[in-house]
Amino acid sequence: MKREKIMAPKGVSEYLPPRSASFEWVREKLINPAKLAGYQLMELPVFEDTQLFSRGVGESTDVVSKEMYTFEDRGGRSITLRPEGTAGVMRAVIEHSLDRGQLPVKVYYSGAFFRAERPQAGRYRQFYQVGVESIGIDDPAIDAEIIALADNAFKSIGLKRYRLEITSLGDQASRAAHRSDLVQFLAGLDLDDATRARAEINPLRIFDDKREEIKALMVGAPLLIDYLTPESKANFDQVRTYLDALKISYVINPRMVRGLDYYTGTTFEFVHEDLGAQSGIGGGGRYDGLMHTLGGSDLSGIGFGLGVDRVLLAAEAEGVLALSEFVSDLYLIPLGESSKQAALLLAQELRGDGFQVEIAFGDRALKGAMKAADKSGSAYAIVLGDTEVSSGVVELKRMSDGQVSSVKMSELKSALSERKQ
């Protein structure tokens, strides 16, 4: 019987050693600024009621209309694998009445998200995102803090070749005024059917078209940023003032388009230069009506999502990963059955004191075991044979230069911590 090799589903990202260490490091760095600012973890289900996304993210978006993993569970409920994080957070806030408590609600999340797209560089069907949300208070200073959190995260990783683009989508009135002018403008253009169809769904989309001829046509298009109501404009100006004070550089991109329908007001995107077509490493913005749409109170919120996979790619492209490979403190090489037991005991004891200790299992030849010790990146190695077990004295070998010193097993702990400095 021939057995088919089972492979991972198409387009998922996986991280194995040694790269998984970099992935883990990047993810930690991305979320750390939020923790320092008092944001707390929200661990949510990866699948939700399909309606959460169709109502929250918007039926007209590509994400909802053609990229969701939707299925029926055994109880006949329509379930969807989360394509983004904000909707789930809002659902949880409403469901558990967090909006009745102290505001703003400040949370962060980290996990896998799913979108049934054609895989590409930096675009996966299962991908990882960390995000933060600040819900309940509409204050431009929060907008600035949120943007600063993301910017700090990228800086702490050491990224330099990225830029921050911001704009304001304004309030309801601003968008309505702009939309009618834009629709009129688009009607006067000579567009192909597919493009016109996209314009039907969301006229802003055309700003994002990458074809030169379309870009040229759009040069004279009315810009939403010129239609901001006085309040919206003042709000946006205030955000910019704060960003300037924080010395966070940005470019205003009035043509920026976001793919999730719930965004309003301040909207931003971080774009990396070395990433190819999928260059967005993070983005977010304010969402005024979302909570209300989902059946909660009418509170404003703002947040971002950062793509861990893409940031890792960017960090690799910039060469900023401090590739500190797995380094353990001690590598034990037992020779023979009795010393194997001694090695297990010794390792257990030292690990209890916080040392990283590995053992060469499988009765390997000494040469091979030493080789393994070398590869493991251990600082020290000890050969444990009958002699050592009975005498209680071991030869502690420093792997960097091969220097050996005799140490009593009972004093190993202090010897190791002394040398660790």
Next chain:
RNA sequence: GUGGGCGUAGCUCAGCUGGUAGAGCACUCGGUUGUGGUCCGAGAUGUCGCGGGUUCGAGCCCCGUCGUUCACCCCA
């Protein structure tokens, strides 16, 4: 969903106009008794993505399929 490139040992790849497979790295063992990184030697590993077809004969040609990759679209 649309289009292009690619698919040969764990990895990176070579394989001339079709004659049933190789290199480097990695891996295991050894270079006399229990000490790694260099060097030397030996060894293991592939149904050449899968399925059809053309042919006396296919890793090389054709078709399909799956996977992968890049771009469009979209987005993290």
